[in-house]
Amino acid sequence: MPKLRAHNISMSLDGFAAGPDQDEDNPLGVGGRALHEWAFATPSGRAMFGGDPPELTPGLEVDEAWWRAGDEGIGATIMGRNMFGPVRGPWPDHSWTGWWGPEPPYHHPVFVLTHHVRPALELDGTTFHFVDGGIEAALELAFAAADGADVRVGGGASTVRQYLAAELLDDLHVAIAPLFLGRGERIFDDPAGLAGYGVTEVVQGAGATHVRIAKGG
Amino acid sequence: MPKLRAHNISMSLDGFAAGPDQDEDNPLGVGGRALHEWAFATPSGRAMFGGDPPELTPGLEVDEAWWRAGDEGIGATIMGRNMFGPVRGPWPDHSWTGWWGPEPPYHHPVFVLTHHVRPALELDGTTFHFVDGGIEAALELAFAAADGADVRVGGGASTVRQYLAAELLDDLHVAIAPLFLGRGERIFDDPAGLAGYGVTEVVQGAGATHVRIAKGG
Numbered sequence: 136m137p138k139l140r141a142h143n144i145s146m147s148l149d150g151f152a153a154g155p156d157q158d159e160d161n162p163l164g165v166g167g168r169a170l171h172e173w174a175f176a177t178p179s180g181r182a183m184f185g186g187d188p189p190e191l192t193p194g195l196e197v198d199e200a201w202w203r204a205g206d207e208g209i210g211a212t213i214m215g216r217n218m219f220g221p222v223r224g225p226w227p228d229h230s231w232t233g234w235w236g237p238e239p240p241y242h243h244p245v246f247v248l249t250h251h252v253r254p255a256l257e258l259d260g261t262t263f264h265f266v267d268g269g270i271e272a273a274l275e276l277a278f279a280a281a282d283g284a285d286v287r288v289g290g291g292a293s294t295v296r297q298y299l300a301a302e303l304l305d306d307l308h309v310a311i312a313p314l315f316l317g318r319g320e321r322i323f324d325d326p327a328g329l330a331g332y333g334v335t336e337v338v339q340g341a342g343a344t345h346v347r348i349a350k351g352g
Numbered sequence: 353m354p355k356l357r358a359h360n361i362s363m364s365l366d367g368f369a370a371g372p373d374q375d376e377d378n379p380l381g382v383g384g385r386a387l388h389e390w391a392f393a394t395p396s397g398r399a400m401f402g403g404d405p406p407e408l409t410p411g412l413e414v415d416e417a418w419w420r421a422g423d424e425g426i427g428a429t430i431m432g433r434n435m436f437g438p439v440r441g442p443w444p445d446h447s448w449t450g451w452w453g454p455e456p457p458y459h460h461p462v463f464v465l466t467h468h469v470r471p472a473l474e475l476d477g478t479t480f481h482f483v484d485g486g487i488e489a490a491l492e493l494a495f496a497a498a499d500g501a502d503v504r505v506g507g508g509a510s511t512v513r514q515y516l517a518a519e520l521l522d523d524l525h526v527a528i529a530p531l532f533l534g535r536g537e538r539i540f541d542d543p544a545g546l547a548g549y550g551v552t553e554v555v556q557g558a559g560a561t562h563v564r565i566a567k568g569g
Contacts, residue, residue, distance in 0.1 A: 323366035337530055348365075
């Protein structure tokens with residue numbers, strides 16, 4: 136059975152997976168970029184974010200391997216609208232085409248959760264579909280599009296939290312970054328304590344502590 | 353200069369350092385005992401909690417070393433009233449003498465933060481002093497009693513949080529336990545993001561992820 140997975144969800148020590156006050160200048164919220172420094176420091180992470188990849192120096196192998204695992208076997212991605220862009224409410228026009236430029240790093244169908252649909256957006260290698268039927272409808276569409284491969288919840292925090300609360304997420308990789316944000320969006324905010332989930336692996340990397348969480352784990 | 357330190361403060365992945373609804377049957381709050389399983393599994397931790405110490409089997413060295421470091425160089429301990437006992441409000445009498453029986457594991461002066469003072473309680477090797485002057489007054493008394501040694505904030509969560517927020521704590525060791533509680537008491541709940549603190553070390557043990565946090569670190 137194909138799985139629903141989330142990877143490389145960075146979280147601060149005080150529990151925030153994104154900073155507050157996201158806008159065009161702060162796609163990860165204020166202070167949120169620091170959560171992802173561990174990923175920017177890896178060759179694959181830096182390449183995806185458009186920088187000159189550093190060498191895979193000793194010590195980076197763990198972070199690199201966890202980062203790369205997030206792409207393996209994925210046939211479609213679901214994301215929240217705020218991960219697609221900073222525009223809120225009805226689309227004033229269709230000029231916003233995502234944070235990633237003309238060739239987004241997905242190269243498979245992406246389903247954007249929104250209350251305001253718009254026509255599918257086809258960029259180089261990636262088509263964004265806008266879905267207003269809720270998280271389960273998006274999941275059904277994504278599994279169909281993935282055609283037997285796994286589906287990834289790309290983020291952001293609120294989207295991960297919703298799939299966790301509904302126990303629809305099978306696997307979750309959280310990278311704990313060694314810093315405090317103070318404010319922002321939590322992913323673990325379920326008063327039931329995520330009773331359906333367990334931790335199956337914890338590994339220390341150079342820049343983050345990698346925690347694997349599985350349904351029934 | 354002697355330091356104010358807190359050690360072996362266990363925290364769930366969702367950020368809780370104690371379960372909710374503490375009472376005499378649940379000194380660590382409901383579900384809170386699971387936070388400390390990593391410590392109970394070490395020889396020193398088990399010995400302190402009154403069980404038969406297990407062998408120091410390979411893999412336990414990291415957890416054991418972090419646990420033991422919490423006692424080294426400490427001359428006095430400060431704790432919140434809920435760490436001393438489940439009694440709330442004015443003391444009905446003085447029959448409650450702590451969770452630990454006739455020989456508490458401290459063997460140095462302990463200062464209990466409370467709004468309801470009572471006479472000092474002298475047990476075998478440990479005297480408990482009840483202080484109603486606030487966290488700074490307790491700190492002054494504890495440093496005087498420690499006579500050049502460091503002072504430890506024993507807990508609970510609320511007491512650690514207060515000393516952190518006031519930037520009076522110099523060093524903090526948090527042990528992240530690989531589980532979720534859902535509800536309880538947070539230690540990191542400062543909207544300023546503990547800007548005065550930094551993470552200086554993260555080490556993975558068999559049962560917990562050990563994080564060292566230092567003022568200015």
